Amino acid sequence: MDTEDGRHGAIEAARLRAELTVQDLWLRYVALGGSGDAFDIDGYLQELVGLDRFERDVLAQAVNEALEERYRAARVPLSSGLSDQSEAERLRRIVDELLGQKARAREDEGPPRAGH
Amino acid sequence: MDENTQPKDAAVAPSVDLSAALTQMAGLVLSRETVDTALGLVTTLAAATLAGNLGAGVTVVDEHGRRSRAASNRAVEVADALQYELNEGPCLTAARTRALVRIDDTLDDERWPQWNEKAGELGVRSVLSAPLVAAGESIGAMKVYSERPRKYGPHDEHVLRLLAEQAAILLANSQSLRESRRLSRQLTDALSSRDAVARATGVLLAEGAGSVEEAFATLATAARRAGRSVEEVARAVVDVVVARNVDSRSA
Numbered sequence: 001m002d003t004e005d006g007r008h009g010a011i012e013a014a015r016l017r018a019e020l021t022v023q024d025l026w027l028r029y030v031a032l033g034g035s036g037d038a039f040d041i042d043g044y045l046q047e048l049v050g051l052d053r054f055e056r057d058v059l060a061q062a063v064n065e066a067l068e069e070r071y072r073a074a075r076v077p078l079s080s081g082l083s084d085q086s087e088a089e090r091l092r093r094i095v096d097e098l099l100g101q102k103a104r105a106r107e108d109e110g111p112p113r114a115g116h
Numbered sequence: 117m118d119e120n121t122q123p124k125d126a127a128v129a130p131s132v133d134l135s136a137a138l139t140q141m142a143g144l145v146l147s148r149e150t151v152d153t154a155l156g157l158v159t160t161l162a163a164a165t166l167a168g169n170l171g172a173g174v175t176v177v178d179e180h181g182r183r184s185r186a187a188s189n190r191a192v193e194v195a196d197a198l199q200y201e202l203n204e205g206p207c208l209t210a211a212r213t214r215a216l217v218r219i220d221d222t223l224d225d226e227r228w229p230q231w232n233e234k235a236g237e238l239g240v241r242s243v244l245s246a247p248l249v250a251a252g253e254s255i256g257a258m259k260v261y262s263e264r265p266r267k268y269g270p271h272d273e274h275v276l277r278l279l280a281e282q283a284a285i286l287l288a289n290s291q292s293l294r295e296s297r298r299l300s301r302q303l304t305d306a307l308s309s310r311d312a313v314a315r316a317t318g319v320l321l322a323e324g325a326g327s328v329e330e331a332f333a334t335l336a337t338a339a340r341r342a343g344r345s346v347e348e349v350a351r352a353v354v355d356v357v358v359a360r361n362v363d364s365r366s367a
Contacts, residue, residue, distance in 0.1 A: 028306075
């Protein structure tokens with residue numbers, strides 16, 4: 001089974017950079033749907049055990065989100081930044097696209113409604 | 117020799133083992149004590165039990181090195197803080213050596229010269245400090261201060277030692293209570309997020325995603341485009357589907 005792709009080093013580096021304990025990272029990974037226990041994750045980060053591809057992706061996403069949060073917290077807002085509302089509309093649009101493709105293909109619904 | 121007593125339903129158990137955490141949480145509802153109220157209680161007891169004191173104080177250090185303190189008055193608070201600033205003093209020694217420490221007079225005691233001098237200026241003349249030891253671990257120290265020299269004798273040592281034993285048990289329990297409360301909060305949040313991701317994954321599967329893995333990748337890609345977390349996108353997916361269903365039902 002494909003259990004290794006050399007990402008553990010990068011994930012471990014990102015974990016340290018995001019200042020997460022292994023436990024913190026594991027909780028974030030569980031929150032995203034990961035199924036490994038804290039020992040699996042610790043072992044993987046230390047290159048002692050392998051981890052399934054999907055689990056590795058979930059773990060990568062978890063550490064990336066933590067990095068993103070730290071980065072975002074340090075950002076300086078511009079005076080004309082996007083408002084919370086337009087941010088919410090952007091998310092809504094992307095989700096509509098995600099769900100809209102199938103809906104449109106079935107033609108059982110009109111085009112996704114734009115937010116107002 | 118034994119029959120195989122493994123539970124038959126092991127296969128349907130959740131993939132993430134939560135039983136340990138849930139067991140810890142079960143005890144939480146039984147008590148509303150926190151470290152702070154426990155500290156206050158212990159401090160008041162110490163001050164009341166040993167009459168003629170300037171005041172009493174308790175310092176607890178958890179496994180991460182964080183300190184919680186309680187003091188019956190300002191002078192005690194300042195005298196305590198000085199120990200940590202100077203990194204010397206009777207309570208630090210009591211906690212580190214796990215032995216009771218007595219100062220008969222801060223004006224002529226030579227063991228902690230810097231602290232004794234400053235404490236003397238605050239009006240502290242005699243000190244009695246007992247370590248707080250719970251389950252073999254030193255978790256801090258409790259102390260009484262007096263403005264009179266040679267205030268404390270063997271009887272006071274005995275009383276403070278007894279108090280410290282009980283206080284250590286109470287404080288150790290409060291510490292683990294706080295720790296498990298934090299853990300239960302984190303787990304509840306993690307499960308709530310996990311639910312949202314699982315629901316959104318279900319929606320995407322119903323919409324034609326080829327696998328759970330593919331559905332997750334779709335969520336992750338959308339999250340990156342939107343500058344949001346996977347959890348936020350997952351919640352939005354479920355919200356949109358629910359809104360559509362409500363709309364089509366009322367149409």
